[in-house]
Amino acid sequence: MKPKYQVLIDDIKSKILSGVYSVGERIPTESALQKIYNVSRQTVRKAILELSNEGFLRSEKGSGTYVSNQYQSKSVKKPHNKTIGVITTYISDYIFPSIIRGIEGRLNEENYSLLLASTNNDVEQEKKALEMMLSFGVDGLIIEPTKSNLYNPNIAYYLSFKEQEIPFIMINAYYEELDVPFLCLDDVQSSYIATKELVSKGHTQIGIISKSDDLQGKYRMKGYIKALGEAKLQFHPEKVLSFDTETKLDLYINLKKFLLDKRDELTAMVCYNDEVGLEVVNACRQLGIPVPDELSIIGQDNSYIARNANIKLTTLTHPQEQMGRDAANWVIKKLQGNKDLQNEIYYQPLLIEGVTVKELT
Amino acid sequence: MKPKYQVLIDDIKSKILSGVYSVGERIPTESALQKIYNVSRQTVRKAILELSNEGFLRSEKGSGTYVSNQYQSKSVKKPHNKTIGVITTYISDYIFPSIIRGIEGRLNEENYSLLLASTNNDVEQEKKALEMMLSFGVDGLIIEPTKSNLYNPNIAYYLSFKEQEIPFIMINAYYEELDVPFLCLDDVQSSYIATKELVSKGHTQIGIISKSDDLQGKYRMKGYIKALGEAKLQFHPEKVLSFDTETKLDLYINLKKFLLDKRDELTAMVCYNDEVGLEVVNACRQLGIPVPDELSIIGQDNSYIARNANIKLTTLTHPQEQMGRDAANWVIKKLQGNKDLQNEIYYQPLLIEGVTVKELT
DNA sequence: AATTGACATTTGTACGTACAAAAAATATAC
DNA sequence: GTATATTTTTTGTACGTACAAATGTCAATT
Incomplete structure (x- = not known):
């Protein structure tokens, strides 16, 4: 009873x-x-x-x-923490310090705190980070997707954020399965300009090193193919070296094999990013392939490692810090009630000439 | 009641x-x-x-x-997250990217995730960060104290960590009220070497710019006084410009006033850190004070801003990335059950000569 | 029409009595 | 010594009185 x-x-x-x-x-x-x-x-x-x-x-x-x-x-009952969660694949490496600097700078202007977690491009770690952010109750999120070109079960969390009306925006890539706001470099354009630059320098045997698990890889490949098409150059799959986060450890070994194998068939390489570009430079040095005399190399992203390398890599710009500021700004505006925010922003890359591209005559 | x-x-x-x-x-x-x-x-x-x-x-x-x-x-009921919380005063600025790089690198070697929050040297933000880390249930913590020279009510949280046997270690400074493990540059030695270097270059009118709310400021002042004493030079309080986190915004204005006021009484300045050192350089440029011809300047920490400045600032080393690695290593070892870990580690600074110190003859 | 003061209403704290229900302790029977 | 019944102990539900503290309402005054 x-x-x-x-x-x-x-x-x-x-x-x-x-x-x-x-x-x-x-x-x-x-x-x-x-x-x-x-x-x-x-x-x-x-x-x-x-x-x-x-x-x-x-x-x-x-x-x-x-x-x-x-x-x-x-x-939504959690106390208003005035904290924005940021989830990136890496923190200290590559272009991420600059992006984070932009985010932090903008957040500090509005007295928001930053809570930062990295995923190492691993879905389990992303899950952990998402759960932690949810549990703490961040006011908004800036997220770099993990393995953005592959299905990610953590997508459910992003749907949950949407339901809870927690504003979030993605940077660098997004999940094509979701209709989410994002800020991206125009990756198609980046590789397109890179390939076109090589074509304009007389190169017809152009290879590409591509990353398969990130959306950037897919669209940088697309730009490469587009520029080849416009130049009436045939796309050859054997001129593509593909890798992903897990096989990245072996990339250097595979790269040397690839370069040796294709030594007579390639005069130029479009690289997924500067990091890869510099690995190609190093591999060529080891293999006795003169750069750019025998092989021209273009990186992408204008990262600090390209700027600080012993050789001035030709590369394409990436908005980095500006993207960070814009992402933070977007979340802040959203939290302030703005409804008219642009949900898809692309940054156009520009070529930065270095000394790694040779003109063939 | x-x-x-x-x-x-x-x-x-x-x-x-x-x-x-x-x-x-x-x-x-x-x-x-x-x-x-x-x-x-x-x-x-x-x-x-x-x-x-x-x-x-x-x-x-x-x-x-x-x-x-x-x-x-x-x-304790939280699942083992394999996550280490890191709380720093800043993330993107000064020497923090290098420290964080060291932490992240070591943690990644053991497959630990990193969760990072910054406090902007504000006790309320530190509290928020600590509560969040506690609530999530991090396995260990690396903490840079906030306003380490002042009493901080958040000390109770550190006591709670101790009770809960969550290993934590402090970097850059520690709370003298607590018996906690820490990793620090030998700040006394850093300013001592700086001041001694100026003395050895013939300087007898040496000022100092000091930060009062951080422990580093206190011990860098101590090293300055020690070196003055050994050189039989008198300590003059009016040759000290002191600031704290809140008054830092006005430092540049106060600095210019100070330099003008003391123009005939100073031939050298020991600066709290490189950031301050470069501000002195800029102020001198504005005031038409030739550096180092009229005023010699020494920074401290060998930060990237010193390395990247237009003028090569004379400075002292800071372990930065190595400190980060050692801190992460300490926490990992602690979590692995090690009992015999050194609880107080000091790094000895070395002078890095630049072009901002003149020899008086 | 706006302000102020008095009073009424409503929730909050603290005390009390009484009986019900479940577990623990003890007594009794074999 | 073990099993069972009885008693005691302890928490759970439900009722009551009394006063404190905060809010709301209304009437009087300006």
């Missing part, structure tokens, strides 16, 4: 859930409820206290007891 | 947290507590009910009230 207070709890909860008592509405006073349910005041209070603990009600001395909006925003 | 039931809650909670009542142990009966605290049974029950709702206690009809294992597994 149910205790009396439980009868009250069930009845009042039912009235709340069915809309008889709506959010913000005052329910009958304790003494009124005593009469309605024919119980003591203590029993009424016990029921109200329990419903308050569950977030359905809140009481105010001298005023009454109200249906709490806490119950409905149960998933 | 606290209600009686809150007194009971606080007292019983304190007994649980301090181990007087251990997990699984039965606390005194309701009627015993009535007598102990001289309150009614209803007041006892109200306290117990609330502690039960918070997960500290559980009651069993006919048996008694027990300390719940729910409470203790509240901080």
Whole structure:
């Protein structure tokens, strides 16, 4: 047999859930409820206290007891932390310090705190980071997708953010399965310009090193193919060296084999990014392939490793810090209630000439 | 005035947290507590009910009230996340990218994830970061103290980490109130070498710019005084320009006033760090004070801003990335059960000559 | 029409009595 | 010594009185 207070709890909860008592509405006073349910005041209070603990009600001395909006925003009930979560594949490497600098700078201008986690391009670590951010209750998120070209089960989390109306924006790539806001370099254009530059320098035997698990890899390949097509050059699959996050460890070995194998068939390489570009430079040095005399090399992203290398790599720009600022700005604006924010932003790359591309005459 | 039931809650909670009542142990009966605290049974029950709702206690009809294992597994029940929390004052600026690079590199070697938050040298933000790390349940922590030379109420959190046996280590500074492991540059030695270098170059009118809210500031001042003493030079308080995190915004203005005011009394400045050193260089340029012809300047930390400046600042080394690696290594070793870890490590600085120090003859 | 003060209403704290239900302790029977 | 019944202990439900503290309402005053 149910205790009396439980009868009250069930009845009042039912009235709340069915809309008889709506959010913000005052329910009958304790003494009124005593009469309605024919119980003591203590029993009424016990029921109200329990419903308050569950977030359905809140009481105010001298005023009454109200249906709490806490119950409905149960998933948003976390205190306003003024914290933006940032999830990137790496923190210290490559272009990420610059991106993070942009993010941090903009967030600091608005007195937002930054909480940063890295995934190492691993879906399990991304999951962990997402759960942690959810659990803490960040106000918004800036996310670089993990293995953006592959199906990622963590997509469910992003759907959850959408439901909870937690603003988030992706950088560098996005999940094509989701309709989410993002900021990206125009990767097609980056490789297109790179390939076109080689073509304009007389190269017809152009290879590419491509990363298969990230969306950037896919679109940089697309730009390469587009430029080949415009130059009436045939696309040869054997001129493609492909790798992913897991096989990256062996890339240098495979690269040397590839370069040796194709030594007579390639005069130029479009590289997935500067890091790969410099690995090609190093491999050529080891193999005795003169750069750029025998093989021209173009990187992408204008990373600090390209800027600091012993050889000035020809490369394409990446917005880096500006992208970081814009991402932070987007989230802040969203949190301030802006509805008219652009949801898809592409940055156009520019060529930065180095000394790794030779003109064939 | 606290209600009686809150007194009971606080007292019983304190007994649980301090181990007087251990997990699984039965606390005194309701009627015993009535007598102990001289309150009614209803007041006892109200306290117990609330502690039960918070997960500290559980009651069993006919048996008694027990300390719940729910409470203790509240901080330990989290799945092993293999995540190390890092709390730094800044992320993108100054020497922090290098430190973070060292941390991240070592953690990745052991497949630990990194969770990073910055405090902007503000105790409230540090509190937020600590609570978030606690709530998520990091395996260990690397912490740069906030305003390390001042009392910080967040010290209670560090005590709590110790209680919960969550290994943590401090970098760059530590709270002298606590007996905690730390990794620090020998700040006394850094300023001592700087000042001694100026003395050896014939300087007798040496000023210092010092930061008062960080422990580094205190010990760099100490090294300066020590070197003055050894050279039989008198310490003049009016040759000291002091600032803190809050007044840093006005430092440049105050610096220019100071330099103009003391133009005839100073031939050299020991600066709290490179950032300050470069600000002095800029101020001199604005004031038409030739560097180093009229004023010699030494920074400290060998930060990237010193390395990348237009003028090659004379400075002292800081372990940066190595410190980061060592900190991560310490936490990992601790988590692996090592008991014989060194708890106080100092790095000895070396002078790096630039072009900002002139020899007086 | 706006402000102020007095009073009424409502929730919050604290005490009490009484009985129910479940577990633990003790007594009894074999 | 073991099993069972009885008693005691302990928490759970429900009722009551009393006063404190905060809010809301209404009437009087400006």
